[in-house]
Amino acid sequence: MAATNTEVWQLGTVVQAAEVATDIRRIVLEPSLPKKAEPGSHIDVKITVGGETQKRSYSVLETNEDGSRLVISVFKVPASRGGSIFMHTLQPGDMLEITQPLQNFPLRVGASRYVLLAGGIGVTAITDMARVLRNLKANYTFVYVARNRAAMAYWSELQELHGENLVLHVDEESGILDVPGIVAGVDSDTELYMCGPIRLMDAVRRAWLERELSVPNLRYETFGNSGWYNPEDFLVRIPRLGIEANVPQGRSMLEALEDAGVDMMSDCRKGECGLCEVRVLQLDGALDHRDVFYSPRQQKAAEKMCCCVSRAVAPGTSSLPDNGHTRGPAVVTIDVA
């Protein structure tokens, strides 16, 4: 699912910005080179924080016919390296470097039934799909899950628009979502589109494979910042190149290696394409695989990792068992292609 679109950079002017849920800001942009955004599109945004230019991807939540207005929503990431905090400071009149809408999560029209599953801020990738399916009078169920209502952007608007097709699930009110139950209600012709935290998507993937449903009928969009454990600082070493680099909480291993002068391959930077793969030679700690590229078996083997998103966590922290090795940061010894 790597992006295959050509990036056309342009200026986007902020025309509205407001908080719509806890830590979620809705931002309306007017691009200088409008292009209609199809459902599942995203834009890339360049932001400069602390003198460093970063690129971030945001799903297009809404657009108009000619694409002269693009709506995104930004979640303020707790361990942000500054990008989402910067986006939360934007005010009308500010300008940003943005791409035209890019597509790597297309909606296939014509399936006999759809299930759309959005977890938290993942609703931004799903909302426009749901609107299109509603307009097409398609057979669809839109499941929207969040930990509480305060963290659930747009739920009342969505309820009004989708009525009985929308299933709202609030963890603090109803407990954990019954993922196997959702997948059990899917038939072989149903397509399921999902975007949300890695735990949710992993649970769906496992239930999907257990039922031996068609793999192409399961489609997803990832966020490269969602993991099994809280991010923490760790060390990466490449003995062959004499490199040792610290990977701070708010940066990826890929970025830390690039900063250290290592020539790295990458494309999606979202854990989807596998191009940034590194071989793990030794590990003091545990890997927090955040990709969707490897199978669960490959992830468990801990022999390779997608360094654009995956991290390491120390034993004795982050709910991992303390094996008595160390209380310091995790250390990953790797080699690169």
Ligand code: FES
């Ligand atoms: S760059 Fe695509 S998985 Fe890392």
